[in-house]
Amino acid sequence: MAVGAVIEVDGLTKRYGDTTAVDDLTFTVPGGSIVGLLGANGSGKTTTMRMLLGLAAPTTGRATIGGRAYAAIPEPARVVGAVLDAAQFHPGRTGRDHLRAFATAAGVATDRADALLARVGIADAGNRRVRGYSLGMRQRLALATALLGDPRVLVLDEPANGLDPHGIRWLRDFLHAQRDEGRTVLLSSHVLAEVARVVDHVVVLSRGRLVAQGDVASIIALTGAGTLEDAFLKLTGDPS
């Protein structure tokens, strides 16, 4: 295991028939950092996260958290929390009942539901059914779900999706607080101006392949661009 690395992706490849979704991808996420996984639609971000979380099997290569493949982690909810699809809630359940049900399923304490609802800023909505939640509230509930086992690692696919400007700022402060508490975060996002304010490092994918990695300033310098967005467009071959 690389020194200080909490997440390690090593030669990771995933093929679906003729499609190579992830192509010989190697990167690490240092402990206590926030790393942004960036790429255009279909570049392999979600597939990479799914392999990291044991939801898809690599064709070749390895993805580990704390040196272990997800399936080999004894109590995974206590090690890693994930948000992959914030739309996946039972619509008839209240937010509080959702958290209790997931805590039971994950084998972790159910008594943190109210504290977690407060932590993500939706304490007042705990008794309301999820069908009445906005997309932004669902994102927050998904983040609370990810925190149920008090994990040291968070894997978040598009956590800013559906958040309004207040929500985006809240998410930035939330993520920095998670890092300050020592957690390690891997997130994907298309909101590049926001990514530049949140992350310590970025990993840029194009058609499943790594095209650049490093801190935001070095990625911008590498491309001679003025912003992370310009650098991203250059690196991923935007035709405009």
Ligand SMILES: Nc1ncnc2c1ncn2[C@@H]1O[C@H](COP(=O)(O)OP(=O)(O)OP(=O)(O)O)[C@@H](O)[C@H]1O
């Ligand atoms: N289960 C699957 N079966 C077949 N092809 C798949 C499957 N999952 C992903 N793919 C393909 O793999 C490629 C990468 O998809 P992936 O969802 O990982 O990209 P992404 O970077 O997360 O995209 P987006 O930003 O749109 O969410 C795409 O071409 C996609 O169509």
